[in-house]
Amino acid sequence: xxxxxxxxxxxxxxxxxxxxxxALKVLHRLRxxxxxxxxxGGSVRDLFLGRRPKDxxxxxxxxxxxxxxxxxxxxxxx
Numbered sequence: 843x844x845x846x847x848x849x850x851x852x853x854x855x856x857x858x859x860x861x862x863x864x865a866l867k868v869l870h871r872l873r874x875x876x877x878x879x880x881x882x883g884g885s886v887r888d889l890f891l892g893r894r895p896k897d898x899x900x901x902x903x904x905x906x907x908x909x910x911x912x913x914x915x916x917x918x919x920x
Contacts (some may be wrong), residue, residue, distance in 0.1 A: 846880055856889045865898035871912055878903040 858866060861881065872879035879902045885895035902909070906918045 854890065855892070856886070860889050861885075862895075862898050863919070864868055865900065868900055868913070872900070872902050872909075875904075875908075876906070877914060 865885075866882065869879045869881065879900055881901035882897060882901040885898045900908040904912070910916045910918055
């Protein structure tokens, strides 16, 4: 597993106010159940550039069926 680079809050311009509340809820719930969870992808880039992201991607250590147990409106595809 690659160790993620976590940048301390004092060293970046991203605020929780710029992150969709539903994305924050997903991150919090995954962490509440002891899974790793990170905001990843284009949304992070957009937030760094001061843009409003159109969507939010989350990377997690949870397997698909673990995610399904935590979120009742989740569908496992593939």
